[in-house]
Amino acid sequence: MTRNFFQSTYNKQKLFNLLGVNIIAIVDYGCGNLYSLQCSLNFLNLKSTITSDPEVIKSADKIILPGVGAFGDAVKLLRESGLDSIVKTEAEKGKYILGICLGMQLLFEKSYEYGEHTGLGLIKGEVHPLSNDIKGDLKIPHMGWNALNIKDINDPIFKYTKNGDYVYYVHSFYAKNCDKALLATSDYEVSVAGLVKSKNVYGAQFHPEKSGDVGLNLLKAFAELEDR
């Protein structure tokens, strides 16, 4: 009986909550490899759980929405699992959310990746192909280490980050018309939205879990964000 109680993620979660341990829910909707991301949180001694359980997501302290692959497939999986509305509701309640890579793109209103798809609409803006705007001979995907031009260094997410720090990107589509949400950009002929924010919702186009110490510092700062 006791054993079963602790084997249940949900009960473990409740116990952590009772003990005042903060948990980050990594939303698992079948899109991408979450091993490195959870490893990076473990490395920072942050408690996290990979979950598709709405109750666990609701009771978590913070939410990370990961993702690799195509926008259309991802948003479909998110809707079919019903997790889109859970994430949206939690965001609207004021819970801190971090979207990473495709997870960041999902936060926007729309994407024009192979067609037109509706996103979660938590941040104003749309996602467009880099190939529409890059006219020179730069390579797509935008893959590799690029420097962050930080727009608002006072944002608490940059507690341990400085202007010009390098982060690791891998993507072929990018967010546009999101000027108000821009916290940091990187130059790749066009200005790539690197880190965005709308109220309690953050999005990173790059992979903090693959960006060395700079990435770990951003994850640490995210985990330390305090309820407003």
Next chain:
Amino acid sequence: MLAKRIIPCLDVRNGRVVKGVNFDGIKDVSSPVDLAKFYNKSGADELVFYDITASYENRGLFTDVLKTVASEIFIPLTVGGGINTLDDFDRVLKCGADKVSVNSGAIKNPALISEAAKKYGDQCVVLSMDIKRVDGKFHIFSTGGRVDTGIDALQWAVNGEQSGAGELVVNSIDTDGVKNGFDLEMLSEIQSRVKIPVIASGGAGKKEDFLELFKAGVADAGLAASVFHFKEININELKEYLKSNDIEMRV
């Protein structure tokens, strides 16, 4: 803009690094995990692990190593060696690899590139090529650079890109081990035919070789093994040197 990358390569056999030498500050030089940590601290932009384990049974040792590295080092990891099927891709990606490098596996079955690119994305598939001049032409060699396949390397690179490889590793057998600089001529021939990133390998002996490589504009990254392992070049110093010579570096 994107920084040029410096990539140390570790050959792993039965879970241990081959050619580990004496390093200050590392407990166990033949431990891939300790060496990977050392390189991460020294500013490596990416790590490449080649599994040269001969027996299939010992492959598990390699994935154990990979898992441990991925749980402690948070930069891109590329894995190669013995990648012949989609199951092989799956096996190493689950253990924390970000990119998978195919070489002989793609020669045996060229469809492997397109199948893997379709399943895991172009960015995940690295085509590694061992190239040597034969009668004034560039030929692809297989089985660790021992067998001339007769395949034209320039065409092979173009086909690789078209099939969905996201990156090319160009290893010049002619300059490998000579430590007299990268094979700029070979790299230039390849670079001018593809749009995907080219990683230069074979021939690095000193800092100036990397500067020459990047100034020539024929590669996006420089890969080396022994000059880093034998501490002939310190990665941090190399990157500072390149940066002071106007090459964009993550330092």
